[in-house]
Amino acid sequence: MNARVQLRPDVAEIVPYKQGRMAAEDAFKLSSNENPFPPLPSVAEVLRELPFNRYPEGSAAAVRERLGRIHGVSPEQVVVTPGAVALIGHLIQATCRPEDEVIFAWRSFEGYPQVAGAVGVRTVPVPVLPDGRHDIPAMIAAVNERTRLVFLCTPNNPTSTIITRAEFEQFMAAVPPTLLVALDEAYIEFVTDPEAVHGEELLDRYPNLFVLRTFSKAYGLAGLRIGYGIGPEYVADAVRSVMTPLAVTEAAQIAALASLDHEDELLERVQVIVERRDRLAAALRAQGWRIPEAQGNFVWLETGPELVQRAAEIFEEDGSVVRALGEGLRVSVGEEEAVEKLLRSAEKVVAMLRQPAGARG
Numbered sequence: 001m002n003a004r005v006q007l008r009p010d011v012a013e014i015v016p017y018k019q020g021r022m023a024a025e026d027a028f029k030l031s032s033n034e035n036p037f038p039p040l041p042s043v044a045e046v047l048r049e050l051p052f053n054r055y056p057e058g059s060a061a062a063v064r065e066r067l068g069r070i071h072g073v074s075p076e077q078v079v080v081t082p083g084a085v086a087l088i089g090h091l092i093q094a095t096c097r098p099e100d101e102v103i104f105a106w107r108s109f110e111g112y113p114q115v116a117g118a119v120g121v122r123t124v125p126v127p128v129l130p131d132g133r134h135d136i137p138a139m140i141a142a143v144n145e146r147t148r149l150v151f152l153c154t155p156n157n158p159t160s161t162i163i164t165r166a167e168f169e170q171f172m173a174a175v176p177p178t179l180l181v182a183l184d185e186a187y188i189e190f191v192t193d194p195e196a197v198h199g200e201e202l203l204d205r206y207p208n209l210f211v212l213r214t215f216s217k218a219y220g221l222a223g224l225r226i227g228y229g230i231g232p233e234y235v236a237d238a239v240r241s242v243m244t245p246l247a248v249t250e251a252a253q254i255a256a257l258a259s260l261d262h263e264d265e266l267l268e269r270v271q272v273i274v275e276r277r278d279r280l281a282a283a284l285r286a287q288g289w290r291i292p293e294a295q296g297n298f299v300w301l302e303t304g305p306e307l308v309q310r311a312a313e314i315f316e317e318d319g320s321v322v323r324a325l326g327e328g329l330r331v332s333v334g335e336e337e338a339v340e341k342l343l344r345s346a347e348k349v350v351a352m353l354r355q356p357a358g359a360r361g
C-alpha cells in the first residue's frame with residue numbers, strides 16, 4: 001500500500017519560504033528585519049483580556065475605517081490581511097490565471113516567487129541594477145499582453161534601495177492602465193530620501209495602483225500578523241473574495257489600533273533605528289564595503305555567491321545571525337548593543353574578501 005494522492009505537479013518546483021534563522025539566546029537575531037524594540041506597554045496592555053473564545057470581526061472594519069481616515073480614502077478601499085505577505089498572494093490570486101505573468105525585480109522579497117508559485121502562475125524576475133536599484137526600463141520592457149500584476153518594492157528587500165517618484169511615474173506612464181501595479185511599501189516608515197515615491201499620495205492619480213503596507217516592521221507587530229493594502233475599491237473587494245475567511249485575529253486588530261493611538265512613540269523608535277542604520281552604513285563604508293544607499297531597517301552586504309555562506313558563518317560565530325541570500329548578506333538594524341559586534345565581524349569578512357582566492361582559510 002504505497003499509493004500516493006495526486007498533487008499539482010508544479011508544487012514540487014516551489015521553493016518553500018525560508019524564514020530568517022532563529023538565534024540562540026546570547027546571539028542577536030538580525031535575519032528577519034524585525035523591530036528590535038519590545039512591544040510598547042500600552043499596546044501589550046490591550047491584549048491582556050482578549051476574549052479569544054470568539055471569532056474576530058472578519059473584515060477588520062475598525063482598522064479599515066481608521067486607516068481610511070489616515071490615508072484619505074474610504075474604508076472600502078482598504079483591505080486588511082494577516083501580514084502583507086498574504087496580500088501579495090491574494091493580489092496574484094485575484095488577477096492571474098495560470099498562463100498569466102507576474103513581474104518583480106530580482107533580487108527582491110522572497111515572498112514574491114514563493115507565493116506566485118503557490119498560486120501557480122508564471123513569474124518574470126527582472127534583475128536589479130548593479131547598485132541594487134530596480135531597473136525600471138527593463139521592467140517596462142518585460143510587460144506584455146500576459147502580464148497581470150507587477151510588484152515594485154521600495155525600499156527593496158534585501159538591497160534597501162528606494163524607487164524615486166520620477167522612476168515610478170516613468171513606469172506608470174509606460175504601462176497600460178489595465179495592469180495592476182502593487183507598490184510594496186513594507187519599510188516606507190524608515191525612508192528619509194526626499195526623492196522616494198510615496199504611494200498613498202498618488203492613489204488618486206493612478207487608478208491601477210495598489211499600495212501595500214504592514215504593521216510588522218515600524219509598528220513592531222510582526223508576531224501578530226497584520227498588514228493592509230489601499231487601492232481601488234473593486235480590487236480590494238476582489239482580494240476580500242479570495243481571502244481566507246476570518247484570518248486577521250482580533251488580537252492583531254486591536255494591537256494595530258492601539259499602535260495607531262501611540263504612533264508618535266513608535267515613530268520615535270523608527271527615528272532611533274534610522275539614525276542607527278545611517279551610522280552603521282557609514283561605519284561599514286569606512287571599512288571598505290560598497291553598500292547601496294540603505295533606506296529600510298536593514299543593509300545589504302554584497303559578498304558574491306562563493307563566499308556568502310562563509311561570511312554568514314563568521315557573523316554567526318561572533319553572535320550575530322544575519323541572512324545569506326544568494327550573492328550577499330542582509331543585515332537588519334537591531335539593538336544598539338548589536339552594532340559594535342556586527343562591525344567587528346564585518347571587518348573580518350571584508351578582510352577575507354580582500355584575500356586572493358588561494359589564501360582564504
Ligand SMILES: Cc1ncc(COP(=O)(O)O)c(C=O)c1O
Nearest residue numbers: 083084085109157186214216227
Ligand atoms: C518587501 C516585503 N513585503 C512584504 C513583507 C511581508 O510582511 P508581513 O507579512 O510581515 O506584513 C515583507 C516581510 O519581510 C517584506 O520584506
